[in-house]
Amino acid sequence: MPPSDFRYPLHWRLMDAVERLSELVWPRRWAHLTGWLFIMPALLLVGLLVLGLVQMADQSLRVLDTATFLPSEHWSLENYEKALGTKVYLTVAWRSVSAALLTTFFTLLLAFPYAWALVRTRKPWIRKALLIVLFLPFFIGQVVRAYGWLIILGNSGMVNEALSLVGVAPVRLLFNYCAVIFGLVQYMLPFAVLLLVPALAQIPEESETAAASLGASWPRIFWHVLLPMAKSGLIGAGLVVFTLTLTDFAVPAMLGGGSQDFIANAIYDQFFRTADQGLGSALALMLVAAGSVLVGLVFLIFGAGTLSMGGRK
Structure with missing residues (x-):
């Protein structure tokens, strides 16, 4: 048993609050998707890169008209x-x-x-x-x-x-x-x-x-x-x-x-x-x-x- 004058440290309380908040935002039943959550920013960046490459591929197939300077x-x-x-x-x-x-x-x-x-x-x-x-x-x-x-x-x-x-x-x-x-x-x-x-x-x-x-x-x-x-x-x-x-x-x-x-x-x-x-x-x-x-x-x-x-x- 802890002594009667024991006080729960403030940083422990903060960690408990963060844990409860994370449980509300990301329930335990979604734990198997945690890995995907961590790599989501990287996947987003790769997706933007792919979109840019697709647009560049389209531009590369269009010849510049020197008279109008339009593709x-x-x-x-x-x-x-x-x-x-x-x-x-x-x-x-x-x-x-x-x-x-x-x-x-x-x-x-x-x-x-x-x-x-x-x-x-x-x-x-x-x-x-x-x-x-x-x-x-x-x-x-x-x-x-x-x-x-x-x-x-x-x-x-x-x-x-x-x-x-x-x-x-x-x-x-x-x-x-x-x-x-x-x-x-x-x-x-x-x-x-x-x-x-x-x-x-x-x-x-x-x-x-x-x-x-x-x-x-x-x-x-x-x-x-x-x-x-x-x-x-x-x-x-x-x-x-x-x-x-x-x-x-x-x-x-x-x-x-x-x-x-x-x-x-x-x-x-x-x-x-x-x-x-x-x-x-x-x-x-x-x-x-x-x-x-x-x-x-x-x-x-x-x-x-x-x-x-x-x-x-």
Whole structure:
């Protein structure tokens, strides 16, 4: 029995009130539908996305009349033929894919040792420092970071100022393909590290110790132990980095100076500069289709558990 001076805590009463209210709003007989209730917002967002894609599909089949700047009333595949048959769009598509591949390679190359150090370090202050450095870019917008690189790498920027001190003439470091790749790698690196950390954390440190005790050098441990065991994390991180890079808009626009546009920039131009929504919709749907096929192939080859850092499902 509780003592006579016992008082029911206020937060307990509040919790009881919330429980009674939830019982009125969502009775126990509906408990089997609770899961659907939680995913309802996600289903709503997906439904809105599907509706938008349906409308874009309709727009992609209508050709812009340059005399009236109105879409045609009849469906046609002319926009898709133009997108696939125009050299400019093929060049943009190849630039986007090649940049996505290079960005994915260099990002994983830098992210893997960073994630390994984050998982294996024994000193808390080093882990905290690595986490601060990792999360700090998330507090700075992509556009702000791109402007920062404009200041650092510009003709009168910090790098060229430092080169002038040793007698080197200013070097054009911006508005080229390499500048775009550099900016994309810097932007994608935190995403790759966050996706690799769970995969590396699941690898027992004893596996590396056992391999070393058997005479394996560090490169052999890395190649024959770490990489195979972290394969799911590498594939998941690579897929996310590739798709995000393929659809990026800000970095190619700002660091490329208009000469290194990606598919997203071409889509933007069709929607907001030439007002050709039909061609822009066709390009956007082709990009969605390419990304969907890529994800489907990854799941088909490596299993659906890739993005969850698990085994084949």
